[in-house]
Amino acid sequence: MSESQPDHNFDLSDDRQWEQWCEWELQCGRERVMDEEARLYSMGIIDQGGRLATDRRPSETHPPVSASEEAL
Amino acid sequence: MASSDCRRPVMVVVAGAPGSGKSVLFPVHRTGFDHFNFHERCAELNDGSRVALPAEARTRARREHARFIAEHVRYRRSFAVESNLVEDATLRHARVASRNGFITRLIYLRAADVETLIERVHKRSLGGGAVLCPEQVAELYRGSIEKLDEASAVFDSVTIFDNSHRPTPTTSRPRGERAHAYLTAGLNAFESGRFDEAVDAFRQAIFLDRELADAYQHLGLAYERLGNWHLARHVFFELARLRPDDPATYFQLGMACFEIHSWKEAAEAFRDVLALRPTDAEALQRLGVCYNATGEPEKAVPFLLRAMSAKLSELRPGDASSQLHLALACCDLSAWPEARSVFEEIRRIRNSEANGEVKGVV
Numbered sequence: 002m003s004e005s006q007p008d009h010n011f012d013l014s015d016d017r018q019w020e021q022w023c024e025w026e027l028q029c030g031r032e033r034v035m036d037e038e039a040r041l042y043s044m045g046i047i048d049q050g051g052r053l054a055t056d057r058r059p060s061e062t063h064p065p066v067s068a069s070e071e072a073l
Numbered sequence: 074m075a076s077s078d079c080r081r082p083v084m085v086v087v088a089g090a091p092g093s094g095k096s097v098l099f100p101v102h103r104t105g106f107d108h109f110n111f112h113e114r115c116a117e118l119n120d121g122s123r124v125a126l127p128a129e130a131r132t133r134a135r136r137e138h139a140r141f142i143a144e145h146v147r148y149r150r151s152f153a154v155e156s157n158l159v160e161d162a163t164l165r166h167a168r169v170a171s172r173n174g175f176i177t178r179l180i181y182l183r184a185a186d187v188e189t190l191i192e193r194v195h196k197r198s199l200g201g202g203a204v205l206c207p208e209q210v211a212e213l214y215r216g217s218i219e220k221l222d223e224a225s226a227v228f229d230s231v232t233i234f235d236n237s238h239r240p241t242p243t244t245s246r247p248r249g250e251r252a253h254a255y256l257t258a259g260l261n262a263f264e265s266g267r268f269d270e271a272v273d274a275f276r277q278a279i280f281l282d283r284e285l286a287d288a289y290q291h292l293g294l295a296y297e298r299l300g301n302w303h304l305a306r307h308v309f310f311e312l313a314r315l316r317p318d319d320p321a322t323y324f325q326l327g328m329a330c331f332e333i334h335s336w337k338e339a340a341e342a343f344r345d346v347l348a349l350r351p352t353d354a355e356a357l358q359r360l361g362v363c364y365n366a367t368g369e370p371e372k373a374v375p376f377l378l379r380a381m382s383a384k385l386s387e388l389r390p391g392d393a394s395s396q397l398h399l400a401l402a403c404c405d406l407s408a409w410p411e412a413r414s415v416f417e418e419i420r421r422i423r424n425s426e427a428n429g430e431v432k433g434v435v
Contacts, residue, residue, distance in 0.1 A: 009103075013083050013106075013178070014080065014081050014082075014083050014151075014176050016230065019178060019232075023099075023232050023234075026098075026099055026103055030094070030097060030098030030099060032248075033097045033098070033100075034094065034097050034098065035281060036277075037097055038280065039251075039255070039276075039277035039281055040277065041196055041199070042276060042277065042280040043272075043273045043280070044199070046200055047196055049280060049283055053192070053195070
């Protein structure tokens with residue numbers, strides 16, 4: 002799909018460096034989770050505790066896909 | 074180190090049920106390898122939207138996905154993909170890759186219960202993500218967990234993370250830094266008159282640091298500029314909690330309440346201003362107007378008289394608004410001689426202003 006240049010110096014073929022990369026990436030990921038939650042909060046979807054702000058339901062105009070289609 | 078430097082190519086699979094946090098915690102592009110995210114590709118083929126995906130988009134993305142993996146395995150190039158492990162294809166690909174000399178690595182994100190995932194998927198769908206009903210999430214969750222044992226025997230390394238809980242809402246440094254970044258972005262948008270954008274940024278700053286008073290203050294001001302006084306009132310109320318000794322905050326709260334004609338609440342806020350700044354002419358006048366509006370002209374009169382006095386001391390003799398409200402209070406009290414006297418005073422002020430006398434004084 003696309004090629005990327007890594008923005009890290011971990012050799013992911015090395016077991017030890019793989020583990021270090023996972024830990025490092027997990028920390029970055031937690032910050033992305035916060036950003037994502039901030040985005041949902043700014044849209045009024047969740048409250049500051051991360052809970053749904055209202056009893057909103059997915060739009061019925063966009064029916065869910067089937068589980069088999071989602072599975073990959 | 075770039076993938077081309079590795080002696081053995083690596084296949085990375087980030088797996089988990091929907092809502093487990095694959096794309097947020099371990100987006101495949103972060104490996105630095107060639108990568109393919111099936112759901113992102115579907116969205117790309119659907120003008121960027123993850124909802125109402127046409128079947129053709131899924132079919133095409135599925136074909137591209139299979140070709141991507143086959144080519145990378147064939148040419149022994151490292152790559153990373155996402156999967157929920159439910160279908161057999163992922164394990165099949167891993168076996169083939171392993172036979173071709175790949176190091177196969179699986180990151181699996183799990184949650185302690187399916188309800189957590191259902192709620193996350195629901196929130197995500199409200200924010201523009203794919204729509205899956207709870208039964209589908211549950212089915213995929215079960216299917217994914219069931220495959221984990223088998224996957225453990227196929228992949229060279231399996232790293233499992235429990236993502237049941239959201240990050241602790243603290244004001245740790247990264248979180249605080251991010252909050253300030255949003256605040257700065259919001260201030261820039263505010264200064265440029267892009268108030269909707271400013272609102273978004275301030276709200277995100279507040280989410281990350283709920284004690285960030287400047288963000289509340291400017292969020293309230295942005296709502297004011299957008300004419301949304303109800304939300305401005307709510308924000309200034311929160312700000313008053315953070316700045317209990319700031320008369321300006323109470324004044325802004327009072328003004329927001331005033332605009333939505335919540336007179337009693339406005340009066341309370343203006344009284345809070347006066348407790349901290351007793352000669353604030355605007356607060357005195359607004360409090361008087363609030364009392365007039367709630368049918369309590371007898372309470373309005375002393376505050377309006379004080380407002381007139383304060384304005385004189387502020388060299389604002391041309392401002393007859395306090396007198397006007399005082400006259401109305403006198404009318405409500407049937408104090409006709411006093412009302413007449415005040416109206417005459419208003420006429421005198423306005424004549425003076427028309428003759429340029431006030432201008433000269435100011």
